[in-house]
Amino acid sequence: MADRSSALLRFFFGTMGSGKSTQALQIHHNLRQGGLACLLISQLDRTHGRVSSRLGVSADAIVIDPSMDLFALVRRHHEDLDGELHAVVCDESQFYEPHQVEQLARVVDELGIEVYAFGLLTTFQGVMFPGSARLMELADVRSELQVEARCLCGARATHNARLVNGVQVYDGEMKVVGDTGGEATVTYALMCRRCWTSGRDLARQTSLFDGEARPTAPAGRIVVDLTDSGSPTDGASPFDGAGTGPDDAVVSSSG
Numbered sequence: 001m002a003d004r005s006s007a008l009l010r011f012f013f014g015t016m017g018s019g020k021s022t023q024a025l026q027i028h029h030n031l032r033q034g035g036l037a038c039l040l041i042s043q044l045d046r047t048h049g050r051v052s053s054r055l056g057v058s059a060d061a062i063v064i065d066p067s068m069d070l071f072a073l074v075r076r077h078h079e080d081l082d083g084e085l086h087a088v089v090c091d092e093s094q095f096y097e098p099h100q101v102e103q104l105a106r107v108v109d110e111l112g113i114e115v116y117a118f119g120l121l122t123t124f125q126g127v128m129f130p131g132s133a134r135l136m137e138l139a140d141v142r143s144e145l146q147v148e149a150r151c152l153c154g155a156r157a158t159h160n161a162r163l164v165n166g167v168q169v170y171d172g173e174m175k176v177v178g179d180t181g182g183e184a185t186v187t188y189a190l191m192c193r194r195c196w197t198s199g200r201d202l203a204r205q206t207s208l209f210d211g212e213a214r215p216t217a218p219a220g221r222i223v224v225d226l227t228d229s230g231s232p233t234d235g236a237s238p239f240d241g242a243g244t245g246p247d248d249a250v251v252s253s254s255g
């Protein structure tokens with residue numbers, strides 16, 4: 001039986017490319033190597049039940065959706081393991097519903113199971129994902145992943161930008177898959193706040209017009225194309241070592 005007094009809810013956050021999925025997989029691996037039962041869950045259904053990192057590792061995962069009761073899910077596995085489940089590792093936790101984050105807090109407090117949640121902090125609109133906001137509010141430990149990515153201007157990249165056909169946009173659904181079925185190609189880029197803000201302002205101005213006057217992409221902007229979700233090792237990243245990859249993409253749920 002786990003020691004109920006010591007389990008913690010930990011939230012690790014970072015931009016795209018900060019290695020969140022890689023670290024989630026590392027913790028999952030280390031715990032299992034140590035003989036500890038560990039559950040890996042993710043909200044991204046395009047992973048088809050696996051969490052993968054562009055660094056080449058992956059592991060089976062339970063894919064959840066917004067309707068699922070995470071406390072009940074974890075408790076069921078805990079009981080199946082005769083009360084020996086040690087930890088739950090949560091990938092893409094920015095997409096969890098706030099009430100699901102509260103269920104994770106109950107997993108810690110009532111079942112004595114460790115929870116390690118990994119996620120993006122802010123959307124392409126520069127505001128917190130609801131799930132990440134709840135994690136910030138409830139977590140015992142909040143930790144920013146320190147793998148740094150750089151904006152093309154050289155400053156530290158802190159913001160996630162969405163680009164449609166290479167142009168930063170500000171309006172749209174929180175989750176959008178790369179292939180929208182039309183002519184538009186959706187990609188994501190890492191930027192510093194200054195570049196992100198100027199791109200957003202341009203997008204806002206342009207949206208006042210009738211869709212005719214589209215802004216041109218800032219010259220030389222490097223775009224992290226996360227639309228190819230094939231092999232985790234596919235595609236060169238402009239941010240060497242930053243772990244930018246499909247695992248950290250913001251994508252839609254299907255359907």
Ligand SMILES: [Zn+2]
Pocket residue numbers: 151152153154155191192193194195196
């Ligand atoms: Zn910049």
